[in-house]
Amino acid sequence: MNKENGVLDIKKIRKISLLNIMWQWETILLFIFIMVAIINSNLSPYFLDYTNLMNTTFNFIEKAIIALPMIFVIICGDIDISVASIIALSSVFMGMASQAGVNTFGLVAIGLFSGSAAGFLNGFIITKFGIPAIAVTLGSMSLFRGIAYVILGDKAFTKYPTSFAFFGQGYIGNTMIPFELILFFILAIIFGIILHKTTMGRRVFAIGNNSTAARFSGIPVNRIRLIIFTVTGLCSGLASILLTSRIGSTRPNIAYGWELEIITTVVLGGVAITGGKGNIFGVVISIFIIGFLKFGMGLINVPGKVMNIIIGLLLILAIMLPELLKRLKPKNSFSNIKK
């Protein structure tokens, strides 16, 4: 917009862009994050402790790893509520394989493969029949977890090779940095580059803004959606490996209800649920906001259900905030300057 008005006073433009940054979603999130950190460290002396902070990441990094592909899914205008069930399914398959004496390498392969297969099935039904993603993944959410229940019933798999424990419990070298955390940051950078710096990323935004227009401009809409759902399955499989390795056992109710927390994280991170808008950085901040908020509340003995009230309120307030700010913001700041 600034390019069109070459005659504008440069100082005014700088002022505007500073103001725009102020109102940007990521800035608000960063502000919330700092608030959470300050409040938490005031409430409990155990919050600002390097070991504690590092170890608490174990509790939310698995969800965070699924949140990354979920950004793509939601930007496309779709949704996937079967991710937690895919975790259960992969975990059960890994448990069966482990019972049969498969080694760590084989278990990882099985986890990743079963996750991708489940994701592919979702994507295939959605794109082949043109059914809304919420309906299909609602069904597969029951189906996948249901298969886990059929296989396991009320039993549990608890026998896993010792070397398998590294993925969910291991640290990098002698530092206190968890392997999971590093893995997450690497994935976040990869997904960020794909979303914001490649043609693929531009196409994802195009699909989310207007999928019909995207198709007419030559974008293979359905193939891209199929790939995204498969990758979401793959990442759920990966999260399943990490989670199973961390808790060392598999029950059919593993990761129950995670899908809602993952979607909450993504939406709080500024991804529009209607599609077409969002970025990785916002979601990464939102992951840490929710993670540290829960950690801080845990330190002062807030029960989990009460934490959920606060997360729910945070979600609704966060979505309402831009509308409220729009009303507070001076109207038509650009058109005033044009005059």
Add this chain to the structure above:
Amino acid sequence: MKDLFRKREFNLFIFILFIIFGVSWRTPSFLYINNFVDILNDTAILSMVAIGQLMIIVTGGIDLSVGSSLALSGMSVALLNQYHPGIPIFMIILISIAIGLLLGSINGLLVSRAKIPPIITTLGTMSIYRGLVFVLCGGTWVSAHEMTEAFRVFPRRSFLGISSLIYLSILIVILFLIFLNLTRTGREIYGVGGNKIASQYVGINLKKIQYIVFTLCGGITGLAGFLWVARYAAAQSETAIGFELQTIAACVIGGVSITGGSGTIIGVVLGAFFMGIVYNALTMINVSPFWQMAIQGFIIIFAIIINTVMDKRNQQLMLRKRSFNE
């Protein structure tokens, strides 16, 4: 006749008869009238709440908070009953409906006034209401011996061999059949779902409609909360967890388009009845209850695929007819 076969409700009905035939062939006791009354009792609450869900889905929304609001209204009246046993049962029913209406109208306000998409609003209120249940009861149960006799027995009290639970659900079905098909607001609900923008041009108040459907769904859910808690004679913080998915499943199986605009009450009731029959049949033919979830998921996916394929075929037929006439 051909038109009849193209109706989803009719197909579903045929399918239900097919299952009844198949199961009773293996276990004749499935056909006993008592068994069918049991199935009706089991699906009464589901079909009531699914009608609320239907209205929201028809407008293009979705309500994920029904399980939590059911639990919250159920827990509230259970506690009320425990600490004030003197309150008559019909007051309890009115209070449970009022709590439901309140919770539903909060959803409705957030969707219509604050313009938060329904899925996000109800995702949030689902956690909030569920958390409030926990805050109310402090993690403990209200169990059978803490409820009054009148409270516990109400859903089972029967007249002519049929329980009040079934009568209530029939009442709700009839009320909403009239509301959705014969009143102006009811038709406007379908109008909004068919085409949001067009409906506003013809003068339908979108905000009002959104507010109404969420509030009404809340009211039904509130009533269902009381019935649920009284029927199972227990209120706890995990009551009806995951119930929202069952109501959506009943809608989807009943042929409601998840994108809005179409769906009938008869379809939804058949959908709920279908789920009840499948669960009942599974126990009848000695299948482990652990199969329930997987089969439910399979049925949902199968039903949606069938619906979509049939829809497309119908559209093509209509197009062909039109081009033929021209």
